[in-house]
Amino acid sequence: MTKKRGSGQQLEKPQLDFKVTETIHAETDNSELDTEIECPLCQSVMTSSAYDLSYYGCDECNFCLYR
Numbered sequence: 001m002t003k004k005r006g007s008g009q010q011l012e013k014p015q016l017d018f019k020v021t022e023t024i025h026a027e028t029d030n031s032e033l034d035t036e037i038e039c040p041l042c043q044s045v046m047t048s049s050a051y052d053l054s055y056y057g058c059d060e061c062n063f064c065l066y067r
Contacts, residue, residue, distance in 0.1 A: 039063055 039046045039058040046056040046065060055066045 037065075040065070 035048045035053075037046050037048075037056055038044075039061065041063045042058065042061045044058055044060040046058045046063070048056045053067070055064055057064050
């Protein structure tokens, strides 16, 4: 069974409102990466070498933490 529309009826087109937004990210200075964290054993400051960021070393208790 099919329904017939009258000749005066028209379908309305939906009004779609799309907004384009631009996100601007501030540039980060990669030279200031986290090179110091707190040692989980003695709560002293652990440092990471500027050349090798794969681990942190504590000078107080000689604990090493690898990433």
